[in-house]
Amino acid sequence: MDKQEYIDSGILELYVFGQLEEPEFSEVVRMSESDADIKAEIVSIEKAIINFSESVSPFLSSENYEKIRAALMLKHGVVDMAPKKSNIFLYLGYAASILLLIGVGYQYQKLQEKDTQIVNVEKERSDLQKSVVDLTLQNKESETALSVVRDNNNAVIALAGQEVSPTSFAKVYWNKNTKAVHIDAAGLPEPPEGMVYQVWALKLNPLTPTSIGLLDDFKGNSKRIFSVENANDAEAFGITLEPAGGSVSPTLEQLYTLGKA
CATH class of the missing domain: 2.60.40 (Immunoglobulin-like)
Structure with missing residues (x-):
């Protein structure tokens, strides 16, 4: 496998996410130390994750957000190469769950608004029916009154x-x-x-x-x-x-x- 195929294989993303086991983990560490392109690709992946974590940070607690950043950044934005796993999937899962709840809540609110509209329409229809009945009764009363008054007998x-x-x-x-x-x-x-x-x-x-x-x-x-x-x-x-x-x-x-x- 040449270098570009190695980069495109996704193994570097798994390395950044801490999902590689030995000996793959050690192999990536070794290659990143000896190959500038691979090291640059790793840094690029890490920066992309940092940017994404910042975009979802309003939905995470400050403690969880700092854990994500600490897992990816050192003093100058360089990720620690030590062989320890990251909990990024867990944190991103929290963010996704919160976003899902927000979406469900929004849809529930819209459903409630539609239910309220239906209730209002039903009430208006009921009021209209009552008005029609009242007018019908009034017309009958008027007809009765006129027939009584106009009867010459x-x-x-x-x-x-x-x-x-x-x-x-x-x-x-x-x-x-x-x-x-x-x-x-x-x-x-x-x-x-x-x-x-x-x-x-x-x-x-x-x-x-x-x-x-x-x-x-x-x-x-x-x-x-x-x-x-x-x-x-x-x-x-x-x-x-x-x-x-x-x-x-x-x-x-x-x-x-x-x-x-």
């Missing part, structure tokens, strides 16, 4: 405010053909927590009240148009404020509106 009975709430008012839309009764409660204040408005169909002589329904979900009904039960042969209508679930008989002290049919 409906008798309209005005209910005036009473002593407990003089400014209150309501309307009864009573279709005596279909027996359908609707209450327009837009003029009633929102009931307190735990209370509900109850509608009464009244016979006047003697005074006989009959409950025909509760105005439930007052907050959720934006149009405040409620369907109640058949009024039969009612002569008047009244609305009282009662405990949640309604009462068997009206609480007259909480009579909000009253009107004759």
Whole structure:
């Protein structure tokens, strides 16, 4: 094997990394002492490793970095030829592991960002679906309110405010053909927590009240148009404020509106 083939064989790199066993190690030492080209090639390899170790030094502890440099450099940058092995592969492995962890961490962060984006898109879609449902319900309420108001077969009975709430008012839309009764409660204040408005169909002589329904979900009904039960042969209508679930008989002290049919 000529000198150039010897240099290209990789044996000098193994020598620098401390991976040669006897007698190869002693042979390289001998040839480097007698051949300037081989010695120059060894120095070139060592300098290349020093430069590389400096480039990865931010990822190594100062102690490990100094060990790498001490294994490769003397006072003037010349590597000690003594037959001892270097731990360069171990240190470079540490650096590679750290770089791998940094890469994995970066990819994990990107994955987390994508997951967050997916969650946000799902929330936006859910909010949009809720808005569509709300608009659909509002449209149905509007259609119901318009059909009640525009039905010429409906008798309209005005209910005036009473002593407990003089400014209150309501309307009864009573279709005596279909027996359908609707209450327009837009003029009633929102009931307190735990209370509900109850509608009464009244016979006047003697005074006989009959409950025909509760105005439930007052907050959720934006149009405040409620369907109640058949009024039969009612002569008047009244609305009282009662405990949640309604009462068997009206609480007259909480009579909000009253009107004759």
